[in-house]
Amino acid sequence: MSDAATPRVRDLDIVVYGATGFVGVLVAEYLAGHSPAGTRIALAGRSAERLEAVRAKLGVDWPVLVADAADEPALEKMAAAAHVVITTVGPYARHGRPLAHACAAAGTDYVDLTGEVLFARASIDENDDLARSTGARIVHSCGFDSIPSDLGVHVLHRRVSDDDAGELTDTTLVVTSLKGGFSGGTIDSMRNQLDxxxxxxxxxxxxxxxxxxxxxxxxxxxxGRQDDMASLKASDVDPALRGSLAPFVMASYNTRVVRRSNALRDFAYGRKFRYREAMSTGTSPLSPVIAKVMKLGLGAVVAGLSLPPTRFVLDRILPKPGDGPDEKARNSGHFTMDLFTRTTTGARYRARVRAKGDPGYAATAVMLGESALTLVHDRDKLPASGGGVLTPATALGDALVERLRAAGLEISARPS
Known part of the structure; x- marks a missing residue:
């Protein structure tokens, strides 16, 4: 049975689960201001009192649903009531598996913010066959992890295909501009996976x-070897680039999502498609030194969180779950990611994904909210992938690209 074959009748279009958390509130605020008229939305979480407070703050009359992350019957009931469930409740490996499974079983589309490779792998193993049978699109990583990466390669591939310029080969995403902070939830997810x-x-x-x-x-x-956390000479990525490139902290997750998209599309990007991500350290003479320091610093944080004595110290410094920047800081954030590729015909192409707003908060709320709205309002434009545990590119594709462009993101591709 597929989602196209059997129209679903549900009381709600979207449930925002975790609506009292920091990111959950931002997503609810975004939907309150940008959902098409008539979109039926509910707020969900553990506390009716806190949900009602969020509802009052938003000035909406949406219903509230109470469900604990470990209460499987309540999660099943919630999933069965909606077309799409958004969840911001992490770490997902600890709190997310019952909800993803409930949505897969109910034929309910699902979007989250995970950057946890072990959770995503477990969800694939547990839910992919089931979701294919029910038509549910289980779409992980619909925020800064990993929409810029996945849709960036998607539009790059689309432009190369439209130009009949061959297939993608070596492809590198370069973070050329970034202003924003790490969320406490992201740090907590990292701790959990390291444990x-x-x-x-x-x-x-x-x-x-x-x-x-x-x-x-x-x-x-x-x-051959795929080094997802490499330091690079920028000109090795593209002759027009200068300076050095440091490892990008999210590369170890994003690269795996992009490779899954290629495999789910029967390697449409190319059988010689290699993908990596890095971060620009500028073009000054100190750029190579900065890149090495950044690589050492990232390794030190991972090692520090892995060892109890140093974790104790880092836990007192790093953001706590539920913490986040104030509105001024969120609005002043931004990111720009440029993707470079060489095709099998020898042509060079580049893509750009750019947005205003703190990547992990303001911009993520837009990306997650629009992912859910795409599933509700643009089903006739979705890729013909049916159900399963999918990626943003394979589940939402051009339909989400169009929505994000309309929401103010730049997503573009051109010959280099």
Whole structure:
């Protein structure tokens, strides 16, 4: 049975689960101001009192639904009532699996913000076949993880295909501008995954594999070592670039999402498609030094969170779950990501994804909210992938690109 074959009748269009959390409130605010008239939305979480306070602050008359993340019957009832469930409740490996499964079983579309490779892998194993049978689109990583990466490659591939310029080969996303902070939820998710892999060798191998989210590892091309956290000379990515590139903290997750998109599309990007991400450190003479320091610093934070004595110190410094920047800081944030590729015909192309607003908060609220609205209002424009555990590109594709452009994001591709 597919979502196209059997129209679904539900009382609600969208449920925002985790609506009292920091990001959940931002998503609810975005939907309150940008949803088409008549969109039926509910707020959900553990506390009716706190949900009602959010509702009053927003000035809406949306219903509230009470459901604990561990209360499977309540989650099943909530999933069955809606066309789409948005969840901002993490760490997802700890709190997210029952809800994703409930949505897959109910034929309910689902979007989240996860950047947790082990959770995404578990969801694929538990829910992909089930979601295919019910028509549910289970779409992980619909925020700063990993929409800029996934849709950036999507529009790059689309432009190269339209120009009949071959297939993608070496492709690199470069973070050229970024202003924003890490959320406490992101840090908590990192802590949780480090705890898990430290105790389980098999899960450690899954987390380390560049193809950990791929549908079938044995179908992936043999492209040699894939270094997702490399320091690079910028001109090695594109002759027009200068300076050095440092590892990008989200690369180890985003790259796996993009590789899954390619595999789900039967390697439409190309059998020689190699993908990596990095961060510009500028063009000054100190750029190579800054890149090395950033790589060492990132490694030090990961190591520090892995060891109890240093974690104790870092926990007193790093943001706590539920913490976030004030409105002024959120509005002053921004990001620009440029993607560079060389095709099998020798042509060079580049894409750009750019947005205003703190990437992990203001911009993420737009991306997550528009992902849900795409599933509700643009079903006739969605890729013909049916149900399953999908990626933003394979589940939402051009329909989401159009919505995000209309919301103010730049998503473009052109010959270089």
């Amino acid at each position: 898990v892999v430290r105790k389980d060798r098999d899960l450690r191998r899954v987390a380390a594999s560049p193809y950990s989210l791929s549908p079938a590892r044995d179908r992936e091309p043999d492209l």
